[in-house]
Amino acid sequence: MLSAARNYRLVALSEKLYNRMRLLFPDENFHLISASILLSNIYSSLGYNQEVKEIRIERIKQF
Incomplete structure (x- = not known):
């Protein structure tokens, strides 16, 4: 679903899906x-x- 949002360049939907995944699977960082x-x-x-930079920093902090 996240790939489909990417294909249609739906940023708001992509963010919503990503945030929902983080809520549903808080212990599954990997x-x-x-x-x-x-x-x-x-x-x-x-x-x-700026958003790219923030996500990359967040990933680095996780490991």
Whole structure:
């Protein structure tokens, strides 16, 4: 579903899906890496560089 939101460049839906995944699986940080990378790529493709930076910093802090 997150990939479909990326294909249609639906940033708000992508954020909502990612945040919902984080709420549903709070202890599964390792498995959320792919979702965070996908969201980061969505932001990057639309030029949202600050958001990309924030997600990358968040990923680094998790490990």
